[in-house]
Amino acid sequence: MKEQSFDLKVLSGNWESVNLNPTVIIYRDGEHYMLSVIHMNETSKQATPATYEIQEDEGGFFINYNLKRVAINYDKKQDLLTISALGDYMRN
Template sequence: MERELFDLDRLVGNWESINLNPTVMIHRNGENHQLSIIYMNEVTKQASLATYEIQEDEQGYLVYLNGKRTSITYSQRLDMLTIATLGDYMRN
């Protein structure tokens, strides 16, 4: 499987799910990039944040969500981020 290479700096910013999943933010932390998922409690209207380090292996970029490998891909043509378990995201 050939992976699609892209610069993670292109992904820095806020991303909104087109499938009504939680909003995500990608940001730099020193030399590393992190993905933060903003969860909204519908009852209390309080937001909580879960942050994961974006890692790279021979298959591409990934994060470990709940202990499971979750791939991250990006379509430059569409400016669309895809997180395997959460679906597609458009830049906000």
Template sequence: MKVEKYFDLSVLVGNWESVNLNPTIIIYRNDDDTYLISLIHMNETSKQASPATYEIQEDEDGYFISYNLKQLSVEYDARLDMLKLSSLGDYMRN
């Protein structure tokens, strides 16, 4: 997967589904021009969905979110229209 380090975050807006059965995510632009990722965790027992939202941040290595006390890189392959969150894996646009 050829990923760009920096890209226009607006290309990520929308719903993304994990190819590894990780939580579905929604990416959207906030009122203050920040971009947010909401992960939808599904409790298998209660069938309740619980969203968690993270701001996409940027440093010298590219884009990332702070997730469970770790930094997950946010990468995008424009040719395949695939999103990659480092430890959660690849996502396809839904």
């Protein structure tokens, strides 16, 4: 049974963490949706993206992040993205 169903295209764009976690960008690459976590190096001020394919199973959408299954949820009313390992994100 699916916990939540939504079209991934509503998530496309830049998302800013409400907890000061790295910025996230979601975009379509061919048939797949990708999620990039943008890590900032405080010393060099260089941005380093780590990109993951968004996958779906009976439990909903997720990415494999640091060898763990990380759930992706979306609250349409609040336009709030939740990534279980990183917390809540607001559209930038």
